[in-house]
Amino acid sequence: AGPCDLYASGGTPCVAAHSTTRALFSAYTGSLYQVKRGSDGATTNIAPLSAGGVANAAAQDSFCASTTCLITTIFDQSGRGNHLTQAPPGGFSGPESNGFDNLAAADGAPVTLNGQKAYGVFISPGTGYRNDATNGIATGDAAEGLYAVLDGTHFNGACCFDYGNGETSAHDTGNGHMEAIYFGDSTTWGTGSGSGPWIMADLENGLFSGVTTGNNAADATITSRFITAVVKGEPGTWAIRGGSAASGSLSTFYSGSRPTVSGYNPMHKEGAIILGIGGDNSVGAQGTFYEGVMTSGYPSDATENSVQSNVVAAKYATTSLTSGPAISVGSAVSFRATTACCTTRYIAHTGTTVNTQVVTSSSTSALKLSASWTVVAGLANSACVSFESRDTSGSYIRHDNFALLVNANDGTKQFKEDATFCPQTGLNGQGNSIRAWGYPTRYFRHFSNVGYIASNGGVNTFDAAASFNDDVSWVVGSAFA
Ligand code: AHR
Ligand code: AHR
Numbered sequence: 001a002g003p004c005d006l007y008a009s010g011g012t013p014c015v016a017a018h019s020t021t022r023a024l025f026s027a028y029t030g031s032l033y034q035v036k037r038g039s040d041g042a043t044t045n046i047a048p049l050s051a052g053g054v055a056n057a058a059a060q061d062s063f064c065a066s067t068t069c070l071i072t073t074i075f076d077q078s079g080r081g082n083h084l085t086q087a088p089p090g091g092f093s094g095p096e097s098n099g100f101d102n103l104a105a106a107d108g109a110p111v112t113l114n115g116q117k118a119y120g121v122f123i124s125p126g127t128g129y130r131n132d133a134t135n136g137i138a139t140g141d142a143a144e145g146l147y148a149v150l151d152g153t154h155f156n157g158a159c160c161f162d163y164g165n166g167e168t169s170a171h172d173t174g175n176g177h178m179e180a181i182y183f184g185d186s187t188t189w190g191t192g193s194g195s196g197p198w199i200m201a202d203l204e205n206g207l208f209s210g211v212t213t214g215n216n217a218a219d220a221t222i223t224s225r226f227i228t229a230v231v232k233g234e235p236g237t238w239a240i241r242g243g244s245a246a247s248g249s250l251s252t253f254y255s256g257s258r259p260t261v262s263g264y265n266p267m268h269k270e271g272a273i274i275l276g277i278g279g280d281n282s283v284g285a286q287g288t289f290y291e292g293v294m295t296s297g298y299p300s301d302a303t304e305n306s307v308q309s310n311v312v313a314a315k316y317a318t319t320s321l322t323s324g325p326a327i328s329v330g331s332a333v334s335f336r337a338t339t340a341c342c343t344t345r346y347i348a349h350t351g352t353t354v355n356t357q358v359v360t361s362s363s364t365s366a367l368k369l370s371a372s373w374t375v376v377a378g379l380a381n382s383a384c385v386s387f388e389s390r391d392t393s394g395s396y397i398r399h400d401n402f403a404l405l406v407n408a409n410d411g412t413k414q415f416k417e418d419a420t421f422c423p424q425t426g427l428n429g430q431g432n433s434i435r436a437w438g439y440p441t442r443y444f445r446h447f448s449n450v451g452y453i454a455s456n457g458g459v460n461t462f463d464a465a466a467s468f469n470d471d472v473s474w475v476v477g478s479a480f481a
Contacts, residue, residue, distance in 0.1 A: 002026045002052055003147070003307045004078065004293060010303030012145055012295040015136035016273055017077035018084060019055075019291030021111065021118035022314060024077050026052035031075045035060055035106040038456035038465065039067035045075075049116070057117040060106055066427060066469070068456040069106035070441065071121060074275070078293075080135040084275055087128035090170020091280030094126060097459060101128035101276075101283055108440030109151065109288045114315045120151070120290040121275070123161060124439045128277035132168045137273060137294055138179070141266035143234035145299035148181050148292030149245045149311055152227040153381075155184040155197040156413075158284030162202045163292045164231065166279035168272040175263025177270055178204040178279040179238075181231045183222075183287055192219030192253070199229040199242040199253065203264055204279050209240070210254040213261055219253040226290075226316040228308055233258075234298035235266060241304060245290075245316055250308045252301070286438065290316065321383045324425035324432045325476060329385060331375050332479035334359070337446055338430045339470040346371040347397075347444070347451060347474070349389065354397060354404035354451030359480055366391070368480035373397065379409065379416035384437050386419045390481060397421075397451075399436055402460060404444065404451030426473035433472045443472040 002025045004014035017024040020033045031045035032055050044063045049056050060069065076082035089099030096102055108122030121129075138144035148163045155161060164180025167173050185196030190209035192198035198219050200207040210216025224244035232239050239255035258265035273294065277283055291311075299307075327333065335347040337356055345356035348371035359371045369391035378384035379396070387397040395408045398419040409415055420437035421444070427433045434444035436453045445454035447462035454472065457465035 001310070002028070003310050006303060006306045006310060007293065007295050007299060010300055012297035012299040012303060014078045014293045015080055015296045016082040016134070016294040018074045018275070018293070019077070020071065020074060020121055021290045022054045022113055023048040023052045024291060024293060028052060028077050030077065033071055033075060034073040035064065035069040036072045037064050037067045037069045038468070043072060054113045054116040055118045057119055060119065064106060066429065068427070068441065070103040071106050072103060074121065074129060082131055082134045082137065082273060084129035084131055084273060087130035087274070087277055087281055088170060089281060091172050092282050094128060094281065094283050095459060101281065102126045102441065105440035110319050110321065111290065112317045112319050117319060120288050122288050122440050123276035123286055124441070125158065125286055126283050128281065128283055129275040130170065130272065130277070132170065132272045134271050134273055136296060137165060137271035138296065139269050139271040141235045142269065143298040144179065145230070145232035145295040145297070145304070146181050146292065147228060147230045147304065147307060149290040149316065150183050150227050150229055151288035152197070152222045152224045154286060154288045156286045157184060157186045159186060159188070159282040160184070160202055160207065160278035161276060161285035161287035162278060163275050163289060164202070164273070164294060165269050166272045166274040168270045170281045172204060172280040173270070174268065175205050175261070176203060176268045178202050179231065179233050179267060179269050180274060181229045181292070182207045183229055184285055189213060191215045192221060193217045194221035197222050199227070199240055201231045201238065201240055202278065203259070208259055211256055211259055213259065216254055220251065225318065228311050230304055232298055233267060243308065245311050247312055250304060318383070321381070321422040322424065324423055327375055327385055327423050327432065327476055329375050329377050332390060333373050333375055333476050334371055334479050335444070335474040335476055338426070338428060338473045338475060339446070339467055342446065345446070345449065349406040352405045352407060354406060356446045356449050356451070363480070365481060372479035372481045378420040378437065380413070380420040381437055384420050384422035386421065390479060399453045402442065402453050402462070404453065428469040428473040430473045431475040434474065444474065445471045447471065
């Protein structure tokens with residue numbers, strides 16, 4: 001049985017079921033998600049390998065070979081048509097044209113399930129999915145349950161990495177107008193024990209860890225790589241549960257009455273569905289989503305416990321975040337551009353600005369050093385790498401507002417994430433394309449001889465689709481110095 005078969009047996013059927021990694025009904029053979037590729041704008045749908053099975057990631061890999069792909073739709077497997085697509089602007093605007101949010105890279109969150117490769121949905125700040133015209137999702141004070149499988153190590157404190165029930169207008173319409181799973185370490189509203197991240201409930205104008213607007217020490221800091229997060233609500237009552245998605249059982253972090261502050265009892269749910277954003281399209285948060293559902297009715301703990309067993313049996317596990325020629329920790333490297341204009345240019349820096357410069361064996365030692373980098377374990381994720389300047393030790397290539405800079409490591413989580421890159425096979429077939437860990441749609445690019453992290457055809461000038469593959473492909477060789 002799949003998770004939604006278990007919810008149905010418990011009398012609380014799925015009214016939305018979303019996953020890019022696997023079918024959530026044992027009989028489901030339909031599409032899981034749609035991807036769109038950068039080369040020609042064509043789309044294709046990715047289905048499970050077999051009924052109830054894992055997504056056909058190989059079909060995506062072949063469709064997206066030598067170009068970029070974005071996840072355009074996450075299909076609802078429940079049959080109710082509650083698909084998730086690119087979120088429109090609301091109280092806040094997203095970074096894409098007309099205020100829409102970004103779409104996620106199709107290959108941004110590789111994992112395996114029982115040894116078979118699949119891809120999750122890597123939400124960078126600015127990315128979001130939504131459906132404002134749903135069918136069968138709880139409204140008003142009606143009962144519902146939600147669970148989601150998430151990356152417990154990918155989060156931030158901004159508002160709001162959510163999955164669940166939001167406003168149909170994408171605007172903040174008041175307390176109690178949302179009921180969504182939140183994951184992250186925001187301390188603006190509620191908190192749990194330790195320093196987070198925590199599973200909380202976004203009920204609008206507040207992330208709640210328990211009955212008050214503040215701290216609930218029973219809501220534990222999450223430390224697992226894969227997590228199962230549960231939120232459910234019915235008239236007068238709600239609960240938060242969670243645990244590792246790879247082993248063990250769910251803990252109950254809160255179960256009891258609705259918050260006593262005004263507006264949350266009864267609830268005023270509107271029945272839109274959000275992923276990766278707040279109810280008002282707040283777009284500052286990050287996180288990774290693998291699967292999740294919304295039910296009709298308040299699931300029993302026993303039903304959720306059987307869903308947790310099913311998730312554990314799916315055996316989520318990590319896999320390589322890199323591809324292409326190896327870039328070894330401890331080596332010293334140079335990056336040569338491969339665009340026809342520029343094949344004698346290398347990534348270098350002038351002060352804090354990363355640029356490309358012509359470097360040869362007879363260049364000055366200062367220029368050679370400025371184009372030479374020591375490869376270290378990724379500051380934010382040791383499955384990827386960081387590049388330390390050979391002339392300014394303790395300073396690393398990082399992105400800031402999508403420009404590449406050489407800055408001193410200030411020790412913050414933000415710096416470490418901005419300085420972590422996951423090299424891939426070069427998009428034009430040469431060398432490597434150096435993908436930003438926190439923005440998998442974006443790669444090292446030279447544009448007018450200046451360094452950026454660029455997406456293929458995005459809104460910034462430096463995102464131009466023309467010569468994208470060449471501009472983001474680098475021959476990584478020995479350092480000059
Ligand atoms: O409740 C927290 C956030 O507050 C909601 O997600 C958003 O709509 C509002 O800004
Ligand atoms: O480069 C994109 C983002 O810009 C970085 O992650 C952040 O440090 C800055 O706001």
